[in-house]
Each structure stands twice: as C-alpha cells, then as structure tokens.
Amino acid sequence: MAVDKKYKEYxxxxxxxxxxxxxxxxxxxxxxxELLTVLPNNGKLYKYKALDMFHIDELEDxxxxxxxxxxxxxxxxxxxxxNYLQQIEEMVKFFLTDGNYRKTLVKGLYMELAAKxxxxxxxxxxxxxxxxxxxRTKFSQLKFDKFCRDYHLTKEQRQKLINTIALYSDExxxxxxxxxxxxxxxxxxxKIRNGNQxxxxxxxxxxxxxxxxxxxxxxICIEYDFTKIISVELKNVFINTQKVRYGRKKKFSYVDxxxxxxxxxxxxxxxxxxxxxxxxxxxxxxxxxxxEWRVLIHSRDNEVGIKxxxxxxxxxxxxxxxxxxxxxxxxxxxxxxxxxxxxVRYFSRIEAEYCYDTIExxxxxxxxxxxxx
Numbered sequence: 001m002a003v004d005k006k007y008k009e010y011x012x013x014x015x016x017x018x019x020x021x022x023x024x025x026x027x028x029x030x031x032x033x034e035l036l037t038v039l040p041n042n043g044k045l046y047k048y049k050a051l052d053m054f055h056i057d058e059l060e061d062x063x064x065x066x067x068x069x070x071x072x073x074x075x076x077x078x079x080x081x082x083n084y085l086q087q088i089e090e091m092v093k094f095f096l097t098d099g100n101y102r103k104t105l106v107k108g109l110y111m112e113l114a115a116k117x118x119x120x121x122x123x124x125x126x127x128x129x130x131x132x133x134x135x136r137t138k139f140s141q142l143k144f145d146k147f148c149r150d151y152h153l154t155k156e157q158r159q160k161l162i163n164t165i166a167l168y169s170d171e172x173x174x175x176x177x178x179x180x181x182x183x184x185x186x187x188x189x190x191k192i193r194n195g196n197q198x199x200x201x202x203x204x205x206x207x208x209x210x211x212x213x214x215x216x217x218x219x220i221c222i223e224y225d226f227t228k229i230i231s232v233e234l235k236n237v238f239i240n241t242q243k244v245r246y247g248r249k250k251k252f253s254y255v256d257x258x259x260x261x262x263x264x265x266x267x268x269x270x271x272x273x274x275x276x277x278x279x280x281x282x283x284x285x286x287x288x289x290x291x292e293w294r295v296l297i298h299s300r301d302n303e304v305g306i307k308x309x310x311x312x313x314x315x316x317x318x319x320x321x322x323x324x325x326x327x328x329x330x331x332x333x334x335x336x337x338x339x340x341x342x343x344v345r346y347f348s349r350i351e352a353e354y355c356y357d358t359i360e361x362x363x364x365x366x367x368x369x370x371x372x373x
Contacts, residue, residue, distance in 0.1 A: 007038040011242060015277075025232045025300045030100075032235040036226060039241070043226040045201035045293050048214035051318075051327050055220070059316075059334050063307040064224070066133060066197035066295070067068050070303050072285070075335045078193050080279050082187040083247040088179070102168060103262055105129070117151050122264075128161070129168045151201045158298055185254070194303040196280060199295040201241075208354060211345070218322050220331065221345075225314030234310055241295045244281055246288035254278055268309045313340055317356065320346035332359065 013031065017023065023031075036043045049055040058065055088178040095101035106125050114120045127149045144165075148158050153268065166172065167181060185341040202210065205221045215221075218261060229235055281294060300308060320329050335342045342359040345365055 002346070007243060010034050010038050013080075014240065014242070015273050016266075018266070018269065020236060021093070022235060024025065028232050028236050028239065031239045032229070032361065035239055035241060038224060040203045045200055045224050046205045046243075047199075047222045047224065047228070048207075048210045048219065048283055049222060050215055050219045051322050051325065053327070055222075056327060056329070056330055056334075059222075059313065062309060062311040063311045064199055064303060064312075066199045066297055067305045068194050069196045069198060070305050071305065072192040072198065074283065076249075077283060078196055078198070078280050079354055080193065080252045082189075082252040082254065085120045086187075086219055087254050088182055088185055089252070090255050091182045091258075092175060092179050093186070094258065095182070096175060099257075100262070101173060101178055102129075105164050105168055107264070109160065109260055112155055113151070115121075116154075116157075119300055120151055129165055176344050182354070189254075189322055191303075195298055197297040197299050197306050199308075200352070201293045203291040203293065205343075206356065207289070207291075208343075211319065211349055211354075215319065218327075221317040222313055223315040223317070224310075224312050225311065228312040228314065229310070234308075235296065237308060238295060238310075240297070242277075242281055244283050244287075244290075244292040245278070246283055246285045248285075250278060311338075313338070315341040315343060317343045317345055318359075320344050320362070323359075323362075 010031075013034070039045065054065075057068050070077065095104065106129065109129075110120065110122045110125045113125070116151055128143070144161075147153075148161070153161065164324045167177075172178070172181075205223060211217050211219070211221070222306070226238060226241075229238055257275060258308065260268040260275075280296065283292070297306065297308075316331060318328055318331065332342055334340070343356050344359050345354055346358055347353075348355045
C-alpha cells in the first residue's frame with residue numbers, strides 16, 4: 001500500500017477519537033504502532049535549532065518544547081481563513097433564526113459542564129436555564145443553588161452558568177444583544193488559535209535552506225526517534241502527529257461549525273474537526289520545501305508554550321563552524337553520557353556540497369591535518 005494512502009487512513013482514524021482521555025492503553029499502542037509505519041526514516045523526524053542555552057536545557061532536562069501558535073514565524077499559520085466582519089453578520093442572521101441562539105447556548109454550556117460530570121445532559125441544562133422567567137433576567141436562586149449542588153459545579157462553572165442564564169433570557173434574544181455577544185469573535189478565535197501548542201518537525205536533517213533559515217548555518221539539528229517512545233501517556237501525545245498540507249486555505253465558516261455542533265452526531269463532529277484541522281494544518285505553498293510534520297496539543301488559556309517530558313533524541317547534527325564553541329562541547333558531552341550519536345555538517349570544497357560525517361571521523365581527519373602541518 002502506498003505510504004500516502006496509509007497516512008490518509010491513519011489521519012482518518014484520528015478524527016474518530018472523540019475524547020482522547022477515554023482511549024484505552026491497547027488502542028493508544030495500536031494507533032502509535034500505525035503511526036510508526038507512516039512516518040519517514042523508520043520513525044525519525046528532525047528539528048533545526050539555534051545553538052543557545054534554551055535548546056541545551058531542552059536536551060539536559062529531557063523535554064521537547066511545544067510553542068504556542070502565537071509564537072510561530074508565520075502570522076498566517078494556524079489562523080482561520082475568515083473575514084471576521086462577514087462572519088459576524090452571518091452569525092447574527094443565523095442566531096436570529098429558529099431559536100438557534102438558545103440552542104447554541106445550551107450546547108456550549110453542556111460541552112463545558114459534561115466534560116467533568118457525565119450525568120449532565122443537554123435537557124438538564126435546558127431545564128436549569130428555563131429557571132429564567134421569560135420576560136426578566138432574574139432567575140430562581142433556589143433552583144440555581146440546587147442545580148449547582150446536585151452536579152457539584154465548581155466556582156468557575158457556576159459563573160459560566162450565571163453568564164449563560166443572562167444570555168438565555170428573552171431580553172437578550174434580539175439583534176442588538178446577539179450582535180454584542182458575537183462582536184468579540186475575532187478575539188475569541190485568536191485565543192483558540194493561540195491555545196494550540198505545536199511542535200514543528202521535518203523529514204530530513206540535510207535541508208540547506210533550513211540550516212540557513214533556522215540556524216544561520218551555525219546551529220544544530222536534532223533527530224527525534226519516535227521508536228524510543230515507550231510510555232502510553234507519551235504515545236497518547238504523539239499519536240497526534242500529522243503532515244502539514246501545502247496550498248491555499250479554504251474559507252472558514254463559523255456558522256458551518258455551529259450547525260455541525262448542534263447536529264450532535266459522530267459524523268457531524270468528525271466533519272467539524274476536519275474543517276478546523278484543515279485550518280491548523282494548511283500552510284502556503286511557499287513553505288512546502290520544509291516538509292513539516294506537526295504535533296498538536298490544545299491547551300486552553302496557555303499562550304506561551306509547554307514542556308513535554310520526552311527523552312527521545314537519537315542523534316544530533318552540529319555545523320562544523322560552531323564545533324569548537326563551549327555550547328557545542330556541552331552538547332557533545334551530554335550526547336556521550338546519553339548514548340546519542342553526534343554528526344558534523346561541513347562544506348566540502350572538493351564536492352562543493354555540504355557533507356555529513358561522524359564526529360569521530362571528523363576528529364581523526366582534523367588530527368591528521370594537524371600532523372601534516
């Protein structure tokens with residue numbers, strides 16, 4: 001079976017994971033084993049880095065840094081391809097039809113509360129919101145307190161419920177109020193974008209353009225060997241490793257996502273996820289030479305980045321121009337202590353090409369040159 005076809009089948013399986021926390025160890029292992037069959041280089045991917053203390057700390061402390069989408073070097077990366085002003089108009093029109101605003105409020109609150117309390121259903125949410133007298137924003141405090149006690153709502157969840165009750169009232173079911181509610185759509189979507197933590201990897205260590213762009217030809221390239229991932233917890237993180245697609249992003253519609261969410265079927269959820277991931281995984285064709293593979297973690301309210309403990313470094317490539325620097329010597333010392341191979345990138349005047357060799361061979365050659373001088 002062609003690799004691309006196998007990869008597409010693997011990617012399709014990821015969309016059927018409705019709740020990653022519910023995956024059994026057996027299923028995680030099965031998915032991860034399948035991932036290894038579609039990754040290039042027998043499960044090895046690469047990351048070009050500057051020679052600095054941040055990346056040395058990554059090695060010594062045994063973690064991989066996942067950066068917030070906010071910190072990416074392409075402002076369009078992970079951004080939703082949508083005209084926000086047009087989207088607001090479409091959402092206002094949609095919400096003013098067939099009670100869609102109330103339906104969306106119920107669904108949104110249900111998804112928020114049911115994540116921590118499996119006994120909550122959309123009907124229970126609607127019953128609670130119906131405590132709101134149709135013509136007033138006041139609600140029955142007794143019913144509210146009982147609901148919060150019965151379902152063990154946290155302080156934050158109580159506040160979310162209060163906010164939703166206010167929006168649910170008859171007084172808020174008009175164009176002016178709805179427009180005000182969705183007017184911060186751009187800010188909300190930016191938060192969703194920035195909440196994605198990303199580890200960007202590539203398929204090879206010998207891309208001259210990436211050595212120049214990411215390292216200024218004076219850095220390192222780290223090989224991450226996915227076959228070194230043993231724990232189920234870490235496999236559960238890395239099964240979400242996907243190929244970046246290159247081309248023009250499709251236009252994105254928030255109304256389409258809301259409609260699919262309200263349908264509340266497995267098929268509609270998968271379709272919504274596909275529309276969202278298409279935005280997160282598509283980059284302009286001008287970046288295609290990077291052949292990026294991307295690991296995604298969604299971490300709400302985190303717009304900085306996260307450290308993922310993972311001791312999976314298989315080899316490190318160091319440019320010859322920095323081989324004698326103290327930071328490089330520190331990396332070499334770490335590699336020797338951790339059975340990690342070191343390769344050196346150098347420019348061959350004879351071949352007029354960048355070449356790669358083990359540090360042992362480079363040291364032998366250097367020693368011979370010294371003896372001849």
